[in-house]
Amino acid sequence: MRDTVHFGGGGAVNSGGSMSALSREENAATAAISSSEDSSSYPDDDSELELGLGLSLGRGGGKPPPPPAAAGGGVGSWDQYARILTAKAPSSSSSSSSSPPAHSAVSSQVRGWPPIATHRINSLVNHTKSPITEESASNVDNKRKNMTVAMDKINYRSSYTIKNVSSERGTTLKKSLFVKVNMDGVSIGRKINLHAHNCYETLGQTLDHMFTLDASACATRRSNVEEQVVIGGRGRHMRLLDGSSDFVLTYEDKDGDWMLVGDVPWEMFLSSVRRLRIRRTADANGLAPRSRGMNREC
């Protein structure tokens, strides 16, 4: 029941906060130990450093480590991981979306920040899904607005709107259906609540956003070059369901067979899906063919 989410926030990467944090780290990495303003017992000179067990760094020439933003795919991508970015704000299909805020706070772009346990974050998001009575609706309107904004920022259930909530008759909550989602080349698995969706499209969009950066990360790792996959703060979108990308969405059904997502009616899919996997198109050739024809890159 815990969804691993990318903490939301749309828009530009280059907010003031994040840039200054980065440059501070660059300075720290390139400069020698900065001397403190008042006297301190800590030696400023490298050579005087008393190492507890006679350990030395053994770096020839005592060169400091290269700054994080230096060229070189391995090092260069380090700060991409340090600041895992989310994709853009919800697409036009969401009726409650507004244009992404121009001044995204750094906190909304950084993984695991603010430090709130996942179950608590899920609970905040789930609050907007809860049934409410007509009489209390007016009381909680403001809260709902906040939560919707939070939801949009988390970029999770982008198709969900307030309209859906009020039309529910105060019945019990829908059961969640959490399935694991893995992607080729990415060690971090995710979980997604399929009951939060009612069609393949929103599922595809959500997974798209969830794994976009991982796709570029995976590409970076494989090619081991300086390729800047992240363009303007957003990753390449995978468009999992229309076959136009390098990746394709598959699922394991009740019988243990792997199928391509999208063939069967949504309800049928829900009743048989056990888990999902985003596969490289090249690796997905042995699977049950999709009815919709398209050109796949191999």
Place this chain on the structure above:
Amino acid sequence: MAYSLIPEEVLEHVFSFLSSDRDRNSVSSVCKSWYEIERWCRRRIFIGNCYSVSAEMVTRRFPEVREVEIKGKPHFADFNLVPEGWGGYVKPWIRVMSGAYPLLEEMKLKRMVVTDECLDLISRSFNNFKVLVLTSCEGFTTHGLASIAANCRNLRELDLRESEVEDLSGHWLSHFPDNCTSLVSLNISCLGSEVSFSALERLVTRCPNLRTLRLNRAVPLDKLPNLLQRAPQLVELGTGACSAEIRSDIFSNLTEAFLACKKLRALSGFWDVVPAYLPAMYPVCSGITSLNLSYAIVQSPDLGKLVSQCINLQRLWVLDYIEDTGLEALSLSCKDLQELRVFPSDPFGAEPNVSLTEKGLVSVSEGCPKLQSVLYFCHQMSNAALITIAKNRPNLIRFRLCIIEPHAPDYLTLGPLDTGFGAIVENCKELRRLSLSGLLTDRVFEYIGTHAKKLEMLSIAFAGDSDLGLHHVLSGCESLRKLEIRDCPFGDKALLANAAKLETMRSLWMSSCSVSFGACKLLGKKLPGLNVEVIDERGHPGSRPESCPVEKLYIYRTVGGQRVDTPDFVWTMEKEEEVLLTE
């Protein structure tokens, strides 16, 4: 000497009064015979890091253990910083204990991976099993819970705090046999879907000693009175969803039910709370010492009204809807308050959505003389406020402040918050746990190293300028056991200069810092008492230059040797003996 005149049984009896692990460890080091006597009569084991020792070693030394507590993943796993699959599997422990401890009664696990197979094994291996507490665990489903319910005939406590449970069916609860009457504590608040209500009702009815019942969200409010009527002896209650159509019969049933619960001391739950129903709980408020409203989206004045009724409150967890005004009211009415946690209702909003600032915390520090534990999320802070808080509350033991924007400066002076936190560590001499946030330079670490002599756990994020900061902490904090750092410009120097310190701590976590692979290798080689784990999802660190910083670093002391269950993105650095053997 005189010792030999004291029979073993007498010594054993004397030792039985020692409950603290530290005392027992001291006693074990006196002499061989005391070591032997003590190890045979130790009944409770706490393992703060499941990889610090092997299950075989534990069971060999302590053959008669009845209660086990084990922790797995590092704390930052709560915030998704530890990749899935890192580890923390309880299976090897349960396999070993199922043979070695047939009389085991209690198992408490935190941040561990527990499978249904594990739960099944527990339920069938320990005939006298009584207490299962799973805090922030994952990997199991309701099928596993069914095994526990069905097979543990003397089960007293089943507590699933914030665990991630795959909900396959709500019928697991029906697996409690009809003759099970031993339940004292049941916490299913983390479960997503409905449990069978009739099974729950019957269970509550036949367990007369039930004192803790924490329901999950799916239990509707109108059904709550049914349960309360059957368990008026409850001491701790977690409601389910607190929303229902506004009907007077529901309200009166609820009020009546609460009136009958004269022993109620703790309240939690409150999901989706409809404020109109809160007054039903007023009758019990004066007895309430612990109130968890952190899932309750309720605002002033309803929130304030409820809290101000709880004049004997000792612990309050609440969302920032309480605002400064609510906290001021709290400080005036709840003079016994010891612990306050204020969580953000909109953590990802660019602008604050409520009027909760540093002023709220200052009021509470002024008005509540027993306040010792604070967790506070807010958008602005000032050195002046922190200094005031420090002066008001030198008895603080835990102080965790999270200013939501990283690098946020003192909003009045626009400078760093070094002096504010410095005042905290200087005045609060008993401080054991500290979390920092906001704009901080190396200075703050100098203060911490100088003053925080009792500090055991320190959490640092987006702070400091250089290795000097880390050096201050590692060289100055004598009691430091756990250090967790993210996104700070700390590199190799301080770590290597204070390498020996790491063997006196339980663990060190560093992510998104500047520690190079070369330094990690060196630490691993030179300090055999540590496991130095490099966690890096970009592939083998050897494929990058040695000076390249690692993504994440987890160092912990161990006598259990290298892990055997590392996933493909974790590398444990080789120790010197191993290197020599291959040459």
